[in-house]
Amino acid sequence: MEEYDYSDITPLPIQTDVQDELCRIMYTEEYKQLMGLTRALISMNELSPRALQLTSQVIHVAPAFYTIWNYRFNIVRHMMAESDDTTSYLNKELDWLDEVTLNNPKNYQIWSYRQSLLKLHPSPTLKRELPVLKLMIDDDSKNYHVWSYRKWCCLFFNDFQHELAYTTDLIQSDIYNNSAWTHRMFYWVNAKDVASEVELADEFQFIMDKIQLVPQNISSWTYLRGFQEFTHDTIQQDEKVVQFATSFTADVLSLPIGSPQDLPGIESSYALEFLANHWSADPASRDSAVKAYNLLAIKYDPIRKNLWQHKINILS
């Protein structure tokens, strides 16, 4: 790391003027020195290599201190304008940011900083972003900010070619990963204007295969319902899907509703809920819907019995 001289700067004190004890904080000397120096440079709005170096140090100790990210961005924008090769200057900054990103998986600021850099970049590419995105998701497959950033990239570059295969892989390794399931829906909604009937039928098969593997999974059932709605005008799979859902309910709908302990266990309460919801749309099948909601309330999902009772009241 390059050594810079800061001896001409008088660090600004970091204690407040307020004399009470309410918010005193114990700082280490090193932290005090670093922050004091930073505040001094910020107050002079110095946009220089040594100021940039200092922000790296501050981000290393206090990555959530958002003021420092603002300041760094101003420095980068200024120095980029003065550099001969904007692209390589910004690529260097992105390399630095990759490093920080990998060390701070929970940080928010990184992602909007990244977006700002890409918007500034004369020739940004999705290819450059994919490795760090992959590493971050490998590390925490439900990291909200990383997924949001991935979506932002798809839209920014208008490039969705990797998304379907990517979510297939992630669902393969964790079938409960709701982030991957919802990203898949994002793909269908945004990727292209029209998908072929074959593609859509394949997707139905994909979902049903996954549910077959793990029937009690809220994410795959919600996705199924969403996908059914999404494809409603293109492809009719209702009958097949209803038959499929029924296979997880151990025929409880044909049994008389007795006391809860006499009812058998079922593979999936979500299947029962899916059927109830499907049947409530058609007056001809309302009785079945009421029965399914009743079963949920008394036996298969009793914690939400008020919700199920509400559904029954609407139908009756």
Place this chain on the structure above:
Amino acid sequence: MSEPLTLLKDKHIRYIESLDTKKHNFEYWLTEHLRLNGMYWGLTALCVLDSPETFAKDDVIAFVLSCWDDRYGAFAPFPRHDAHLLTTLSAVQILATYDALNVLEEERKAQLVAFIRGNQLEDGSFQGDRFGEVDTRFVYTALSALSILGELTPEVVDPAVKFVLRCYNFDGGFGLCPSAESHAAQAFTCLGALAIANKLDALSHDQLEEIGWWLCERQLPEGGLNGRPSKLPDVCYSWWVLSSLAIIDRLDWINYEKLTEFILKCQDEKKGGISDRPENEVDVFHTVFGVAGLSLMGYGNLVSIDPIYCMPSSITAKFKKYPYK
């Protein structure tokens, strides 16, 4: 069998009180960038526990004012930090709770309103500061702060409402921006923003039913609530999910008994405070959202909290409701 669980009110009051004395600072106040928010969480928890006087009002107000950032005309989390929407809301909430908004005087109030409005983007969303991080949290924050100040206008509200509605997802939840995964905290910020704008009727009956379903689906068999499907339960969602359900008038879709038990199990019986999950370390953030959730469920003699503003109902009753007559 151990005794039935109860809320350890006095212990929680002592815990919050202990946070602003010398001995504790670093572990509690985390870092400066959350200081003013922390103050709001502590004060609100004390209000719900009917003990606001535990904090010295004058000291708190003096600290709030010391966080004023003259360059941007709004509040920073700590002196010499940059002003931000999140901390600006905390400051306004604290001052309103103390019925002390008048300490701002006309000039500062005008600057504050200009700061908030100035962070609105073309699509109706808000950035947290001029750096540009966009998030439905900031829409809520901006509308809530303007509402408390009685300064909402159609120019701000209408595009903001449009943006919030774009964050509604196929599964009945709301995301941090259009097409982002549904998250319980975002349900609160989106529904809260719509409620403040008096625009809940922009959601259809079917949508409200779906939203209610998605929210109560967050309750796990052990009673606690998670923020997204297949995640662990966490006490803070007792606030975000419950307040959201309260806003759309479907609070009873949650099983109170089981959730209450979960929250009470997260108390530290020795030093007070509430944690995210049983046996974890307590903090002020989970303490306020734990007691606020209990208040919404009508537990014990807790002071009533407003699900839209996360402030005592007796205070928010005095706010001018939009659209202004």
